[in-house]
Amino acid sequence: MSHIDPKYIPQQAFDWYDEYAHGDMDRRTFMTRLASLSVAGLSIGALSSALTPNYALAEQVSFNDEAITASYQKFDSPDGHGTGQGYLVVPNDMPKPAPAVLVVHENRGLNPYIKDVARRLAKEGFIAFAPDALFPLGGYPGNDDKGREMQRSMDREKIESDFIAAAHFIKQHSKTSDKVGVVGFCFGGYISNFLAAKIPNIIDAAVPFYGTPAADNLVSQVKGPLLLNFAQNDSRVNASWPEYESILKANKVDYQAYIYPNTQHGFHNDSTSRYEPEAAELAWSRTVTFFNRHLA
Incomplete structure (x- = not known):
């Protein structure tokens, strides 16, 4: 996965991921809410992947x-x-x-x-x-x-x-x-x-x-x-x-x-x-x- 430019990700998606990551929302609700967003050129899978960690990218x-x-x-x-x-x-x-x-x-x-x-x-x-x-x-x-x-x-x-x-x-x-x-x-x-x-x-x-x-x-x-x-x-x-x-x-x-x-x-x-x-x-x-x- 390559990084999706954050400017193409709505703030709502970041906010929902924060709730999900801190246990205030389950995965089903998180994915359902992502699906409600209209994000040009991005599938829900791509959006979810962009928000969740890919640790192969993290090794400096x-x-x-x-x-x-x-x-x-x-x-x-x-x-x-x-x-x-x-x-x-x-x-x-x-x-x-x-x-x-x-x-x-x-x-x-x-x-x-x-x-x-x-x-x-x-x-x-x-x-x-x-x-x-x-x-x-x-x-x-x-x-x-x-x-x-x-x-x-x-x-x-x-x-x-x-x-x-x-x-x-x-x-x-x-x-x-x-x-x-x-x-x-x-x-x-x-x-x-x-x-x-x-x-x-x-x-x-x-x-x-x-x-x-x-x-x-x-x-x-x-x-x-x-x-x-x-x-x-x-x-x-x-x-x-x-x-x-x-x-x-x-x-x-x-x-x-x-x-x-x-x-x-x-x-x-x-x-x-x-x-x-x-x-x-x-x-x-x-x-x-x-x-x-x-x-x-």
Whole structure:
């Protein structure tokens, strides 16, 4: 599949996909609504394919890249599911310990796009660790629909505890310096905000991409620094930002926030037509600069 230019896809289709991807609409309803659209030159199949991920498009850094080494590592999570597992990517040229970045997936497990993000960070000189929330159920199933069902079936608090345990694991890793950041997308954006509030003594810098804030009883504990990336056409997430920003301002938290014009929720994910290359590259360059500044 090649990308369909997003300008040919009605905003309604993006909005319905967002509802479907976040469990607020079943697949039958999603497809029925797509069928109601009149989209010149596009079949419903082509439209559906454009909106759903094609992970063959998402690889920017090969797992065979000679500059990095990737492996799977288990970690203890006594307050979560007992044992977790993540994708660890380490730069091969490491004369001394390097800062680590926890990479948090969307609401469907550790898919190929998130693993590629981890490899991109390792190419920038960071130790990247991307846990799979679905590991207790056998791991990401290779299918996003099934992955969403699996993650939705799990205890949310135990998943959160698994990510706390993962942050402790990577901070204590022998190759890690004393600095740890977190970057996450969608659900992972929420987890990034959650970790910044729950364990601010562990997280030295957080970069949520289109993520909602931590729960009301935690959000005032955020210490920062934070770099927050939002899509303009993302009313569900953006509705939570004004109140969150007022709390950050009141607590004098060091934060930067950017809303990227004419973008959709998921604009950094280069496997769907929601991908917006210029915004994704700008947000990513800001992310790498931010981590270099605060984790070095």
